[in-house]
Amino acid sequence: MGIRDIIEGKKQWRAHVARVKALPPDYQIVYKEMQKYLFKVGPIDLVDGSLLTGILEFFEEGVAAGRGVLDLTGDDVAAFCDGLIKDSRTYADVYQESVSGKPGTAGK
Known part of the structure; x- marks a missing residue:
């Protein structure tokens, strides 16, 4: 990764953060909590993937439709996040594989 890639990524x-700040306060709170949760337990490709952008677009559509954030996610936001990443490989999966000693893992 070159310096230009780093600058472009920043x-x-x-720009992503500016879009989040443009959301209403309740949406911002839920988005930031989802972001923290996903960074802790989320998929390995979270930063490179489009999950956070997809959530932001989903929230922007909710705002445009005049819906409350919990109308979109439900009361259990963590369960909503788990549903988004249910088929993704997570850091917890990698750790479990490394301690179980499965072939082809970091525990070689």
């Missing part, structure tokens, strides 16, 4: 992230 520009994209700052």
Whole structure:
């Protein structure tokens, strides 16, 4: 990764954060909590993937439709996040594989 890739990545992230800040306060709170949760337990390709952008677009559509954030996610936001990543490989999966000693894992 070159310096230009790093700079471009920062520009994209700052634009993403600006879009989050444009959301109503309740949406911002839920988005930030989802982001923290996904960074802790989420998929390995979270940063490179489009999950956070997809959530942001989903929230922007909810705002445009005049819906409350919990109308979109439900009361259990963590369960909503788990549903989004249910088929994704997570850091917890990698750890479990490394301690179980399965072939082809980090425990070689």
